[in-house]
Amino acid sequence: MKCIIVDDEALAVDLLAKYVGLIPDLNLLDSFTDPFKALQYIYNNEVDLIFLDIDMPDIDGFDFMQLVEGKVKLLPFFILTTGQPQYSLDGYEFNVTSYLLKPIPKEKFIKAVQKVAQLKSTYSLPLNKEVGSDYIFVQTENKGKLLRVNFKDINYVEGEKNNISIYTENDRIVLSRNLKDLEDQLPKHLFARINRSYIISIDKISSIENEKVIIQRKDKHIPINIGITFKERFYKQIESAIFTKKIL
Incomplete structure (x- = not known):
């Protein structure tokens, strides 16, 4: 090293x-x-x-x-x-x-x-994302097992110490990775990092209110704070999503 x-x-x-x-x-x-x-x-x-x-x-x-x-x-x-x-x-x-x-x-x-x-x-086992693909392969806690995760299935990602949790509609996938490492692999028009600990799917936003993003997951509405240092970049991503008719 x-x-x-x-x-x-x-x-x-x-x-x-x-x-x-x-x-x-x-x-x-x-x-x-x-x-x-x-x-x-x-x-x-x-x-x-x-x-x-x-x-x-x-x-x-x-x-x-x-x-x-x-x-x-x-x-x-x-x-x-x-x-x-x-x-x-x-x-x-x-x-x-x-x-x-x-x-x-x-x-x-x-x-x-x-x-x-x-x-x-x-x-050193890379997050495998092909250019133009709509999915990513990740290594789970079970060594030697690679799991395909479709971008459209991700609700949000939470980082905690040296682990991250990918939350889909029905599952929680735990990886021994760094949040920044995953952030670099996710398409910017689909995902936004809104504070030091969370990346959210723009498509899964239910509403934005009082400096919080509300994420829809199953029958729950999950509020996540928008961090001060991430606020400007996040709202620019939202403006872009509006422009491209991702949000109407």
Whole structure:
């Protein structure tokens, strides 16, 4: 795995680089004490894994991940490092797999990298979508089984940590994938991401009211909040759907 280190403390960078050197399957491309230089590097180079400090003076780790999202073809995995024990494992939409509390023990570092390697092995099986097709093949929790899911059958998709759930009219399909990964595979004229945790089918919208999308599923109406950072893009998609007579 190709990795980089981003930490404003030189000593922390040196320790992580030393640990990386102990694992043959890791290739350290570069290390940065300036997060903005790191961003420029990521935008122009393929990176699989980023060791990222949360507590940086100019930009914290969470803002850093937001600046990476949507700017790269494949979202890298993140292992976050911090000297503060109060953080909990949120930010799952950014492929965060572990928090390492400084000073970082070698054993915990190796365990975190092993977790990424296992997830990457699962993710290496691509979501199979042919150009112009109206379906997608996904790998379910049963290893070796690929399931065909028709776009017209999807009501909405929910992301939670390192799993996503695809809700159809009658089923829930659980995948060990990242929500952003699936979002890139779904046609934009049929699906819209409306917050950090949900992608909805535009055709399954019953109504839009009070900053919520109401999705029809069976005999239920399911309200889902429209996130502030996704609001403008979502309404542009709705305007496009109106223009193309998807919504009358």
